[in-house]
Amino acid sequence: MRRILGIAAMTAALLAPAVTVPAQAQQPGVAAVQRVEWLSDRRVALWVFSPAMNTPIQVQMLLARDWNLRPEAKFPMLLMLDGLRAQDDENGWTKDADAEVFYADKNVNVVLPVGGQSSFYSDWLEPNNGHTYKWETFLTEELPPVLERDWRTTDVRGVQGLSMGGTAAMNLAGRNPGLMKYVASYSGLLTTTTLGMPQAIEFAVRDAGGFDSSAMWGPPGGPEWDAHDPYLLADKLRDVSMYVSSGSGLAGSHDQAGEVPLLSENWAGTGLEILSRLSTQNFVTKLEQLEIPVQANYRPSGTHTWPYWDFEMRQSWTQAASALGTDPAGAACASDGAIGSLAQAAAWLGGCVTTEYPVADGVVQDFRNGRVFHSATAGTHAVTGRIGGTYAGMGGPTSALGMPTGGEHPLPDGRGRMQTFEGGSIYWTPQTGAQVLRGAFLEEWGKQGFEGGPAGYPVAAEARTPSRDGAVQSFEHATMFYSPTTGAHRVEGFILDRYAQLGFENSPLGFPVSSEAPLKDLGRFSRFEGGAIYWSPLSGAWSVRNGPLADAWGAQGFENGRLGYPVSDEFAVPGGIQQNFQTGFIVVREGESEVHGV
Template sequence: MSVVSRRSARRRRGFPAAALAAPLTLALAVTLGVPAAGAQEDVFDGPAVDVQETPVEDTTPRAETGNIAPPAASPFSVLDPGPAEHVDVLRTEIAPDVPGLPDGVEVTKVEWLDSHWANISITSPSMDGEVQKVQLHLARDWYSDPDRDFPSLWMLGGLWGSEQENGWSYKTDTVRFFADKNVNLVLPVGGSGSFYTDWQQPDNGQNYQWETFLTQELPPVLAQWRTRDDQRAVVGLSMGATSAVNLAARNPDMFDAVGSFSGYLDTTSPGMPQLFDQNLKSAGFDATKMWGPYYSRDWREHDPKLNVRSLRGKLVYVSAGNGKPGAHDDQGDHPEIISNPMEAGSRVTSQTFVNAAKLAGVDVIARWRPNGTHNWPYWEPELHEMWPMIAEKWGIDAGDLAAECTVDGVFAEAVERSRGTDVGECISNVYAGPDGGEIQDFEGARFFRAPDSDTAYAQWGRTGALYSSMGGASSWLGYPVSEEESLSKGVYVRYEHGRIHWTGEYGAVAVRDDVIAAWERKNWEHGFGYPVSAEVDIQDADGKVIGQSQRFERGTIIRNTASGEVFSVQGLIGDRYLELGGPNSVLGFPVRDEETLGDPQGAYSAFENGLMYYSDNSGTHLLLNGPLLEAWKDAGYEHADGLGYPTSDEVVGADGSRYCDFERGRITVDADGVATVTRTASPEDAGQTGGTGGTGDATDAGEAA
C-alpha cells in the first residue's frame, strides 16, 4: 500500500507520471546499488528497480594536500579538481569585531590573499561550533567606491574538492573574468559530499548543516562586507548545481537567480535516491543520513522538480551535455557512443526538471549541449553565458559590467615604466586617494600618486596585495615612494612611513620606519636577517598595550610605547629574554641593542631593570639593577681582573637578600643591602673558568630574579 503525505500529494497534483519519472535510459546509463528494504517513514513506493549493487570504497581520507579525492581508479575521478596551488596569506586579522551577528556566530579570522581576495573563517553554531571558511572576491570598485554595497554571486562546487580553496577559483577563469565587474563573489570552501544541505544525522565525522549556515549564519557576515541582501544569485556544478537549485527553491526570498551546470535535478524518481547514495558512498557518506529513508518526506522536500513552483519569477538557467565526447575530451574510437554516464544522468534529470517547470508555468533557460562530459572545461563557458542574464535580471548598469577607463599623465608613465610586469588592463579611472593623492586600479596592480608628487608608483604582486589589504594609502604606511626593488633574497617597496619586504620563505611583511632604523643599526639583512612576521602588540597583565615586537631571522626588535624607543634583542640572550616574558619579565624593555664584549668573548643586553650576559663558557644569565650589580662593577665586571661572567641568575631570598655566582667568585647581598664579594680565583687565574658550584638555575633557590 502506498503512503503519500498530504503535502506531497499537493505538490504532485497536475504532474503526469511521465514528467516525474526518470526515463529508462538513466537506469541503463548507471549501475545503481539498492539496499535491502527497511522501515521508512512517509514512503512513496515507486516502481521497483531491478539493479545490481556495485561495491564502492566507502571511506575517503583527507589527503595531505587538503583536498578530498575520489578512490583510486574511481569513475568519479574526473570530478576531482585536484589540490589548490598554495597561495601565501598576506595578512591575518584575528577575531575582528563584527557587530550584529546571530548568537554563536563569530568571525574568528580574516585572511587576505590578495588585494581583492579575503578568506573569512566563521564559527557555525549549527555545525557544532566548527569553523567554516568562505572565499570572498571583492567587486571591482571595492576601493574606489567605499560607500557602495554590491550584489553577490554565490558559487558551489562538486562532490569532490579542496578543503583549502573553492575549485571555481583555480579550475576556471572565474576570478579573472569578474575582475572588471562590480559583483562580490562568494565561494564556500569545503563541503565535499554534503550537497550543501542540512543532514538528518552526522556521518563520516561531519555534522553537515550547510543550508542553515549559508542562509542564516553567513548573510549577516557578508553584510559587513558591503554585500546587498536584495541581489543574490547562486550557481553550482554537479552536486553544487543540485544544491544551488534546492537553496533557491527552499529559500525563495534569498536568491533571484539560480544556475545549474550538469546538476541532478530529480531526487525522487525511481532509482534516483539509490544513485545519490552510490555517489555519496564514494565519498564515504550514507545518503539515508542526509535525507532519511529513500523516497521519504525529506527527499521530496529536496527534489528540485517538486519544488520548482518556488522558482517562479526568478532567472533559472539549466545546462547539461549528453555524455558523448566533446571538444575537451579524447574522442576515442567511438565518439558517437555515450562515454560519460554521469553527464547523461545530468541531462536526463535536468530535462525532467525542465518538463516539470513548464507544467508549473516557470520559465527556464535550458542549454542542451550536443556533446560534452561531466568535467570542468564545460562549466566555465556556462558561467560566461549566464552572467549577462544575471546582470540583466539585476538591472546592472553597463559601466558595472566592464571597465571603461583611460590611462594618461603620470599614470601612463608609470604603466610604461612597468612594462614586463603583468599589470593587465585598467579597471578604474583615476580616483581620489587620502589627503589629496590619486589612485588608479588595474587587473594586476594598483597605481598611487602621493599629494604634491609628480610620479605614480605601481604596487603589484605580493607586496602590492599586502599593501592594499592593509588599507593602501590610508594605512600607516602612507603612499609608496618606490616600486619593487630587488635584494639578494626577495624584494621590497618603500613607503612614506615604512617598507614592505617579501621573501619566498616568509612572504610579504610590513616594517615601520623606527624598526627599520633599528634594523639598519644591525647591518640590515646581512646582520639581522630578513623580517619573518608582522609587528604584534605586547600587552601587560591587564591587557593594556605597552609595546610592539617584530621578529627577524636572527632577532627581535621591540618598541616601548611609553618612551617610543626601539631596540633589538638577538641570539641566546634574546631567546632567554623572550622565554622569561620579554617586556613583561622582571627585566622590562630593552634600553640598548645587544653589544659584544672583548676577550674573553661574550655579549650583553641592557634592560630597564637589569642586564643579561652571555659567554660560551658561562651561558646566559641575568642581573638586576641594584647593589649586587654595583658590586660586580666595582669588582671589575667580567674582565680579567674581575669575577668573570655570571654562572647563575641573581637569586633573591624571601628576606630580600640575594646572591649570584660568577666564574671566579660569588657576590652576596644581605637583607640590609650590604654586598660581600668572595673570590675563588685570583686575577692571575683569569684565563681559567669554573665557578663556585653555586645554585646555577635561579628557579631552584629562593625567588628567581
Template sequence: MRIGRPRFENLKRRLLGLSAAALVLPVAAGIAGTAVAGAAPAAHRAPSGGYEEVSVPSSMGPIKVQIQWAKRGGGAALYLLDGMRARDDKNGWSFETNAFEQYANDNVTLVMPVGGESSFYSDWIASSNFNGQDITYKWETFLTEELPDYLATRGVSRTNNGVIGLSMGGSAALTLAAYHRDQFKFAGSLSGYLNISAPGMREALRIAMLDAGRFNIDAMWGPPWSKGWLRNDPFVFAPKLEGLSLYVAASSGLPGQFDHPSKFIDYYNTSNAMALEALSLVNSRAFQVRMKTLGVDATYSFPSTGTHSWPYWSNELFKARPQILDALNAW
C-alpha cells in the same frame, strides 16, 4: 562528482548503472593556498574591487572564504559553490576557472567558501562516523546566516544575492535559493543532480560520498526513506523556485573542445567525466520537464558536447553572466 580535471528505457538504465561506478571516481586536482584570517571590520560599504581571503566564524569553526569585491563597491554578491571533492585550501572556482577575470569589472562581489567536501552544503543531522569527522556539517546555516552576517559588515546586501554551483554544488545552489528566497534572487546549477529521488541516484550518491572522504550519507539527510532526502531534491521542491531567476546547464557527455586525452589517465578521466555528465543531463532534463509542467520559467543550456569538467563550467558561468547581473542589478 567533485570535480576536477577532465571529468533514455534501456539507455537510461545503462546510464544510471554506469553512474554508480563513475560517481566514485575522482577527476580532480588543484593547487594549494594560504588562508588569511580576518575579523569583521566595522565598515558598511563594500570595498571597491580587489581580492581578499578572510576567516569567518561558524559553528563548524573558522571557515576560509575567498572574496573578489564588487568593482564599484556595490552590495550585490554571487556565491560560487564547489563540487563533491571541495578542498580545504581553495575553492575550485578560484584556480580551475577564470571566474575572477570574468567578473572583475562588474559591480558584484564574488564569494567563494572553502571546504565542504561531500557536504552538499547542507546542515547534517550528525557527524560522519565512517571517517571520524569531529564536527557536524552546518553549511546551510553558514551560507544563509553566519556568512551573510559577516558580509553585511563589509557592505554586502543580505537580500541581493545569487548562488551558482557545479555538480554537488548545483543541486545545493537550488536548495539554498528555494528555502531562502529572502536572500537569493538568482540560482544556477551547472551539471547538477536535480532528480536525486530517481532510481539509482541515492545508491550512487552513497557510493560517491564513501569514495570522496569516506562520508556516511545517512549522517547528512538520514536513511534513504527520510524526509531530508525529499527536502533536498530539486525535482521535489521545484514549486518553491517560481519567480526566481534560474539557470540550468548540462552537456551531453560527448567529448568536446576541451577534451584532448593523450595518456591512459587522460582517457580514464575523460570516460568518467563523460558518464557523470550524461547522468547530469538525464537529471537536468527531467527537472526541465518538471518545471514545464509547473509553468516555472528557467534558462536552460544543453550543449551537444561537453564533459563533467571545469572548462565547460567556466564557459557556462560566462554565459550566465548577463542573466546574473540583470537579476542582481549589478552591471
C-alpha cells in the same frame, strides 16, 4: 635605493592592523570575522567563525569592480559553490577556473566558501569523517549578516555552483524562499531521490572523501532526502531567475579523445555528465509543468570537467547581472597621461576597469591585475599582487604608508620582493607573505642588513604592546620591540624564549635597550631596561635584574669572573633574594650582597 624613515616617524603613529576585527568575534556563539588576509587589492580571505559548526570557515571574496572607486557603495552578492572534491585551501572557481579575472570588471561581490568536500552544502544529521557539517545554516543565516554589516554587501543575492554545488544552489534557493534572486546549476544533480540516484550520491561522497551519505540525509527514502531534492522543491523556485546547463557526456573541445569514437578517455566525467543531463532534463520538465520559467542549455558535447563550467559561468553572467540589478558590461574606461604610459608598458596589468579617480594627493586607476597611482611628488607606480593586497588592507594611500614611491622589484637573495612607499616599505616572500615595515623598525632592521641580517624577513604586522606604550614586530629569526624611550631592538633565540616566559615588556625587565650581542664561550646576552638576559650552551638563558645582586656579580667580572654564567633567575630566600651561578651564588639581604663561591 631603499627608503629608511627616522624614529620620529615611529613615535608619530603606530601602524594600524590591516583590518579591525569586529567585537562580535570575541563573543561566543556569534558569527564574525576572526581573521583577514588580503590576497590582492580586490581579493580577500576571511575566516568567519560559524557557531553552527563551532569553527572558523574560510570565505574568499572577489570585491566589486567599484569597491575602491566608491568606498561608500554596497554591492549585490554572488555565492559560488564548489564541486564534490572541494579543497580546504581554495575554492575551485579560482583554483580550477578563471573567476577572478572574469569578475574583475563586474560590479558584484563574489563570495567563495572554501572547504565542504562532499557536503552538498547541507546541514548534516550527524558528524561524519571528522566533520560537523552545518553548511546551510552557515551560508543562509550566519554569513550574510556578517557580509552586510562589515563587507559592503547588500541583501540582493544570487547563488551558482557546479555538480554538487549546482545541486546545493537549487536546494539553498528552494529551501530558503526569498533568500536568492538568482540561481544557476552547471552539471548539477537536480533529482536526488529518483531511482538509483541516492546510491550514486552515496558512491560519490564515499569515493571523494570517505563520507557516508546516511549521516547527511539519513537512509534513502527518508524525509531529509525528499527535503533536499530540487525536483521536489521546484514549486518553491517560482520567483527566482534560474539558469541550468549540462553537457551530453560526449567528448568536446576540452576533452582528450578516447579509444571509443566520440567518447572521452575521462570515463568518470562522461558518466557523471550523463547523470547530470538526465536529472537536469527531468527538473526542467517539472518546471515547465508548473509554468515556472528557466533558462536551460543542453550542450551537444562536454564532460564533467572545469573548462565547461568556466564557459557556463561566462554564458550565464548576463542573466545573473539582470537578476541582481547590476550592469552586465564592464565600465567604459581608458588610460592616458602618466598612468596610461605606465599601463601601456606593463601589459600584465590587463585592461582598466575604472576611470581615474582622486586619492590622497594624487590619482589612481584600477586595472584587472592591480592599481596604478600617480602624484606629482611620488611619481607613477603600479601596486599589485600580495603587496597590493596588504597595501589595500591597510587603507592604501590614506594609511600611514601614503603613496608608492617606487615599483615592486625582486631582492638580491632571489627569494623576496619589496616596494617602497612614502611611509615605509612592504616586503614579500612565499613563506612569510607581504608585511609592512616602517619607522624605527625599518630603520633598525636596515642597520642590521635588511632581509640579509640576523632577523630575516618580517612575518607579521607591527602591533601595539598591550599594556605599555610601545610596539612589537615578529621576524623569521627574531622579534623586535620598540618604545619611545628605548628605541627598537632585536631579541632572538633562547633569550627571546626566556623573555617570553618572564612576560616580555610587562616583566621587571621592561623593553630591550640593545640588540643581542656575543660573549665568551659562544654565549650571548641582551640588555633591557630592568636588567639583562644571559645565555650560554652550558648554562641556558637566565635573567639578571638590575640592583645590588647584579652589581655584586659585575664586581666579580660578570660571566668572566669566578662565578661564571647565571644558572637561575633570582628567587626569594628568608630575608632576601638569591641567584645561582655556575660556580657559586649571591644572596642579598637588606641591600647587602654576599658572594659565595663553590
